[in-house]
Every structure is written in structure tokens, then in C-alpha cells.
Amino acid sequence: MLFAAESGRTVIDENLANAAMMMQEFSHIYEGTVFGGKTGAGIAEFDCAGYDHAVRFKADTAAAIARVTFEIIRHxxxxxxLVELRDGFNxxxxxxxxLLRFMVLPKEFIPTSKGYFSIPIDISDLVSGAYYWLIIKKAGDADNHFHLHGETIQDSLYPTYRRAGNSGAWTAENAIHFEVYNGETGNLLHGIYGYNAVTWLIWDGDLISKAYRYLPPASGFIGGVRQIKTYQWSGEILKRGVV
Structure with a gap:
């Protein structure tokens, strides 16, 4: 069987296709241990179609981030x-x-019921005790968007800001729910392969119930290959799946 790829004509361009057929670096992201972030019983929704949001946290002694989670829902x-990790933001x-890292969570993967969803970051050269920022970029419209959830009050330990435009000062707002993790303990949750291909594994007890895969296009954030695989187990035996 013969496969072909060309920029502008196929979803995967020739550079990405060539890279996919070569040996590539990869990293695995595990559950790890939470070291920062804001959680609580608040039920406030944050407009992510009209505003960018920024939340601050402090790096711990490991000076590394494996992944972050946000309490989120899709509408x-x-x-x-699109989440960015930034240093020196004001x-x-x-x-x-x-800009230290960015990662895309495809809309198809965002849950339709409110809950915490993990996004891999995988960075290990931060400065212990230094402050960093997560920037969540606005996206969508009045009908198709996602909401972040959080508190109805601010938190000085995890200051949060929003901005509608692309310039000017940001406005302080109430605290968004998020968590920051590092370490290699617990279940495997993510794999990052070669040219930013990413997998998500969703566990049901000791078994994987869903696997998400995103292969971004070389030219930007829109499109790419987005797959959701579901698995049906019989005891500990994989019985059926949908690919």
C-alpha cells in the first residue's frame, strides 16, 4: 500500500509524515502528585469565548511540571x-x-459534564520557588465554547485575571479551579511523541476505558487528526473497542 502526504493537500504534510516514519523521542506523563493550584466547592462559570484568562502559581522544589488540570465543561x-505556560508575564x-510551553486540548475531548480534565505540559527546567503563569486563550462563540469553573471570590495565593482584547491591562477576577502536578507515580495518563503528537488515557478502576489521540498539523493549531477510542473489557480481557 502506498501513502502520500503534501502540504496544502493532505491533513498531514510531508515533513510530519517523514517524521512519523522515523524513530522519535517520546515522554510519558503519569498521575504524579499535586503541588499547587486552587480547588473548592465554588460553581462559578468563566466566559472563555470572550476573555483570555491568566492564573499564577509557584514552582515547587522539583522545578518541574508534568501536567495541569482544569475544571471544565463543553457547550x-x-x-x-489552548493553554500557554509563561514566565515573566505581567x-x-x-x-x-x-512562552515556555503550549498545548492544545481538542474540543472533541473536552467533557460534556463538568469535571477536571488533564493536559500534559512536560517541562523540567523551571526555577524552584519562582512564579509562573498559565494563560487560557479565548475560543469559540456564544453557542460553541467551553467554560472553566471556579470560585465566587478571589484568592491572593493564586491570582487570576481576564482580558477581552489583545493589548492593555488585565482585570483581576475570581479564582479558577486548576491543579499542577509533577512526578512519576500512579497510572500512565499521557504520551507525547515526536512532533507534539499527544495521547490521553482515561481509566475506569484498573482498566483503560478511553484513549484520545491528537496529531496536530504542522502549520498551526486548527485541524489535525483527532481520534477517540473506546474499550470494552470482559474482566481483565479486552473484548471490544471502537476506533
């Missing part, structure tokens, strides 16, 4: 969530700081 067809609008 309508949803919208892709909410007064004077500087966006340095």
Missing part, C-alpha cells in the same frame, strides 16, 4: 482549548513574558 460543539499589560 455545543465546543472549542479547542497582568498590567506591560509584557506577555516568555
Amino acid at each position: 455545543g460543539q465546543g472549542a479547542d482549548l 497582568p498590567d499589560g506591560s509584557t506577555a513574558g516568555s
Whole structure:
């Protein structure tokens, strides 16, 4: 069987296809241990179609992040969530700081029931005790979007800001629910392969119930290959699946 790929004509361009056929680096992300973030019983919804949001946290002694979680829900067809990890960001609008990492959570993967959903980050060269920012970029419209959830009050330990435009100062807002993890303990949750191909594994007890895979296009964040696989187990034997 012969396969072909070409930029502008196929979902995967020739560079990505060539990379996929070569040996590539990979990393595995496990459940790990939470070291920062804001959680609580608050039920406030945050508009993510009209505003970017920024939340601050402090790196722990490991100076590494394996993954982050947000309490999130999809409405309508949803919208892709783009999260950035930045150093040196200032909410007064004077500087966006340095972009250290970004990751896309495809809209198809965002849950339709409110809950915490994991996003791999995989960075290990942070500065212990330094402050960093997670920027959640606005996306979607009035009918198709996602909401972050959080508290009805602010939290000085995890200051949160929003901004509608692309310039100017950010406005302080109430605390968004999120968690930051590091370490290699617990179940395997994510794999990052080669050119930012990412997998998500959803566990039901000791068994995997769903696997999500995202292969982004080389030219940006829109499109790419997005797959959800569901598994049906008979005891500990994999019986059926949908690919």
C-alpha cells in the first residue's frame, strides 16, 4: 500500500509524515502528585469565548511540571482549548513574558459534564520557588465554547485575571479551579511523541476505558487528526473497542 502526504493537500504534510516514519523521542506523563493550584466547592462559570484568562502559581522544589488540570465543561460543539505556560508575564499589560510551553486540548475531548480534565505540559527546567503563569486563550462563540469553573471570590495565593482584547491591562477576577502536578507515580495518563503528537488515557478502576489521540498539523493549531477510542473489557480481557 502506498501513502502520500503534501502540504496544502493532505491533513498531514510531508515533513510530519517523514517524521512519523522515523524513530522519535517520546515522554510519558503519569498521575504524579499535586503541588499547587486552587480547588473548592465554588460553581462559578468563566466566559472563555470572550476573555483570555491568566492564573499564577509557584514552582515547587522539583522545578518541574508534568501536567495541569482544569475544571471544565463543553457547550455545543465546543472549542479547542489552548493553554500557554509563561514566565515573566505581567497582568498590567506591560509584557506577555516568555512562552515556555503550549498545548492544545481538542474540543472533541473536552467533557460534556463538568469535571477536571488533564493536559500534559512536560517541562523540567523551571526555577524552584519562582512564579509562573498559565494563560487560557479565548475560543469559540456564544453557542460553541467551553467554560472553566471556579470560585465566587478571589484568592491572593493564586491570582487570576481576564482580558477581552489583545493589548492593555488585565482585570483581576475570581479564582479558577486548576491543579499542577509533577512526578512519576500512579497510572500512565499521557504520551507525547515526536512532533507534539499527544495521547490521553482515561481509566475506569484498573482498566483503560478511553484513549484520545491528537496529531496536530504542522502549520498551526486548527485541524489535525483527532481520534477517540473506546474499550470494552470482559474482566481483565479486552473484548471490544471502537476506533
